[in-house]
Amino acid sequence: MDLERVDQIIEKHNSEASSLIQVLLEIQSENHWLPKEALERIAQRLDVPMTRIQHIATFYKAFSLVPKGRHEVHICMGTACHVRGAPRILDTVQDLIGIKPGETDLDMKFSLQTVNCLGCCALGPVMEVDGVYHGKMAPAKTADILKNYE
Amino acid sequence: MSPILLKIDGAKVQAQEGMSVWEAAASVGIAIPSLCLHGQLEPYGACRVCMVEVEVKGWTRLVASCCYPVEPDLVVRTRSTKIDKIRKTILELLLAHAPDSPQLKAMGQEYGANPNRFEKEASFCVHCGLCVRYCAEVKKLNVVGFVDRGTRREIGFIPELAAKECWNCKECFPLCPTSALQAAYVLTEALYAPHPFPKS
Numbered sequence: 546m547d548l549e550r551v552d553q554i555i556e557k558h559n560s561e562a563s564s565l566i567q568v569l570l571e572i573q574s575e576n577h578w579l580p581k582e583a584l585e586r587i588a589q590r591l592d593v594p595m596t597r598i599q600h601i602a603t604f605y606k607a608f609s610l611v612p613k614g615r616h617e618v619h620i621c622m623g624t625a626c627h628v629r630g631a632p633r634i635l636d637t638v639q640d641l642i643g644i645k646p647g648e649t650d651l652d653m654k655f656s657l658q659t660v661n662c663l664g665c666c667a668l669g670p671v672m673e674v675d676g677v678y679h680g681k682m683a684p685a686k687t688a689d690i691l692k693n694y695e
Numbered sequence: 696m697s698p699i700l701l702k703i704d705g706a707k708v709q710a711q712e713g714m715s716v717w718e719a720a721a722s723v724g725i726a727i728p729s730l731c732l733h734g735q736l737e738p739y740g741a742c743r744v745c746m747v748e749v750e751v752k753g754w755t756r757l758v759a760s761c762c763y764p765v766e767p768d769l770v771v772r773t774r775s776t777k778i779d780k781i782r783k784t785i786l787e788l789l790l791a792h793a794p795d796s797p798q799l800k801a802m803g804q805e806y807g808a809n810p811n812r813f814e815k816e817a818s819f820c821v822h823c824g825l826c827v828r829y830c831a832e833v834k835k836l837n838v839v840g841f842v843d844r845g846t847r848r849e850i851g852f853i854p855e856l857a858a859k860e861c862w863n864c865k866e867c868f869p870l871c872p873t874s875a876l877q878a879a880y881v882l883t884e885a886l887y888a889p890h891p892f893p894k895s
């Protein structure tokens with residue numbers, strides 16, 4: 546992410562220290578992660594200490610300090626999904642894209658994450674890709690869905 | 696401003712508005728143990744070692760005396776079987792994280808804490824925040840901060856700043872009750888090896 550874009554986002558929020566989380570969220574959603582250079586720029590322009598940015602960026606799960614893939618795959622491991630076979634979904638997806646939860650593949654295509662409840666237990670097991678929910682998953686169906694992503 | 700009258704361990708105490716119960720007790724020579732409290736820093740309420748029982752209109756509750764402001768007619772008990780037992784448990788929990796901390800050991804002995812009651816989880820840092828707050832509030836340098844949350848919370852130095860500021864300061868080192876801070880500093884220094892920290 547170039548720093549010009551970071552500056553634009555900062556300016557949109559009038560360089561106000563109280564907008565720190567908003568600025569971080571916008572960078573996260575555009576860039577999928579928070580690069581150090583961007584954080585340093587924010588620290589300087591909003592006049593907030595790096596320690597606070599580091600604390601916030603590690604406190605909320607929405608932020609990532611490591612590069613994320615273009616597509617974020619979330620597999621629900623909540624109780625309802627679990628008993629309906631989520632572990633098998635996870636196994637299949639891990640085999641398909643070759644990474645474990647918390648990892649990103651070398652082509653930066655997918656990042657895989659497990660989550661504890663997506664709030665739609667009746668649809669379980671659920672797999673979410675880039676915010677789109679795929680309910681009533683079966684291991685065999687995961688490949689059909691994932692092949693639509695570039 | 697008229698003084699606030701309250702009772703601490705049966706003694707009548709005059710305190711000023713804005714004082715904490717801990718300070719009011721100290722002003723009449725009643726010592727309440729503390730760990731995360733520091734004269735130059737805002738009270739933080741992290742360690743809970745200073746727990747006391749307060750009574751308002753017959754209702755009692757347990758509060759951290761370092762953060763609890765005095766109020767008129769408050770009745771405070773700083774020692775009782777119940778409070779001593781709570782402090783003992785808190786110290787036992789802290790000792791599970793930092794079994795060799797001299798401060799914790801001394802307090803633990805006073806309250807008969809069994810250092811082996813809980814399974815050891817040697818994270819060393821007990822999240823007292825003394826280092827983080829001293830760096831921010833007194834030195835205004837913000838070199839060391841907290842990272843992550845809950846049980847995974849730990850302190851972290853910003854290496855670029857540490858390389859610039861710490862060698863000539865190190866004022867937080869003696870504050871740490873567990874030496875976790877010194878360890879974290881040495882680790883930061885080592886990880887930053889391609890750009891050695893100045894030594895003078």
Ligand code: SF4
Nearest residue numbers: 820821823824826871
């Ligand atoms: S490193 Fe030491 S001073 Fe800093 S928060 Fe942890 S226990 Fe407290």
Ligand code: FES
Nearest residue numbers: 729740742743761
């Ligand atoms: S001294 Fe009051 S909570 Fe630590």
